Amino acid sequence: MAYSEALSDQAVAISVSESPDLGALGMGEAHLRDATAEMARHLLALGARVAYGGDLRADGFTEILFELVARHRRDADEGDQRAAVVSYLAWPVHISKPFHDLERYSQELEGMAELLFLAQDGTPLAKDQRRDLQTREAEPGEWIEGLTMMRRRMGRDTSARIIAGGKVDGYLGAMPGIAEEAQVALDERRPLYILGGFGGCAADIASTLGLAEVPGVTARDWGQRDIFANVSTADLSNGLIPEENRTLAVTPHIDEAVALVLRGLMRLRRGPAAL
Template sequence: MSYQEVLRNHVIVVSISESPDMGYLGLSERHLQDAMAEIARHLLALGARLSYGGDLRAGGFSELLFELVQRHRRDVEEDSPVGIKNFLAWPVHLRMPFAEIDRAAVELKGIADLVCLDENGTCMSLETRRQIQEREPSAAEWDDGLTAMRRAVRAESHAHIVLGGRVDNFKGSMPGIAEESILSLESNSPLFVLGGFGGCSRDIAETLGLADPWAPLNRAWRERATFAKFRPNSLNNGLTEAENRILAKTPHIDQAIILILKGLVGLDI
């Protein structure tokens, strides 16, 4: 390329899961998927690499990211860095036959780096994973394995974007987006909270004092009170408090993207 993209040195985590509030907001899951797609598209176009800790479900958010990267790579040089790194937590890939993991790694070559993690969040080779028989993980393995994965993703990234997020029927010790957000806040890593699609992200925004509580929803999910010790300036994302308040409430993804990019470009990375 004859130019360098403004986010070429950035590794960004985009965390998203189903929001229980979409019907309440008059929205559908498709709106959430479209929001993620637009955010990812803009980040990729500006040279960022994306990290994602998810599974490989057909029709899931991982598949959507892979499709975006595949389309994006048609317009970049052959030897440019792969656009996404998909981390598979120990309990996630432990349930999968190795043949399925191996096939996915081959199919995604040049599109995504597929990384299997062990119980401690350390990368394992495919050859090591080949020796492990698939089985159903225990509850403790879910809790510890998901936390280890989230720590590994956090360690390799420069900023974190969260939107949506389930607050019940989740795997692990707390809602995934909550744990990822706490890890970012505790490490002073830039965090962008999009609460306009409800869910865990909206609850976090409210607890941080960025949005007024929704009267019908006063959810008390595990560890929510932990966020009360942080303040809007704890987000450390290059935006003013007023801008973070807008980001925490807007349902307009174009407005959210403008704010995210403004914050990222202003960070010293």
């Protein structure tokens, strides 16, 4: 019988971005970067694929994932040649970059990571289609639709979602990115893991759900936050009991957060008897 890694059938989406609360929590950007890398490293070691909505900025979170997979291979099942990391590039992100630059970048990542270039409606674009595109900056309306459709595509393609950090103003989509990605996970009935200990949008969602208030995070309002008001911990469908979800929502310790996320994923894999 062929050996099978524990999470080899899983594609886990990680939603993480800058948090406005890091300073108040006694942290810096490096804490969030390290947390992202550590979470992804454990997922890859258990055979999971990691999905992320890429932005192609230098020193961004996409680059962290690519560097990580270059150092730590995914423990995939025998014969599984799929890329360890899939970066979903929304229409407004990639049309501003020359085709040949993106193609060269994609080739450099071959065997480690896959860049998925999406049309405005979220469908993947073939190389010939991308070659014919005119390089330009996207209009504001294209950002809203393009980001929403990218997130919906990820929601259908992935089996679970992890959120951490996230800004709550100055966003380009219909709502803060972390919030929309959490909403999609709930709509698709995918397991959702909320790491609120790094503040930001994830902490606000944890508070709105009644999970916990993150010490040091000031109450604030942002567009469509109330869509989470009627969500219960049971709706997270993540294999964790309420007390564990409350701990996950406030802990600043990435080792504890990783252990809880993996516990939930493994319970779900074993089925209802493990819950």
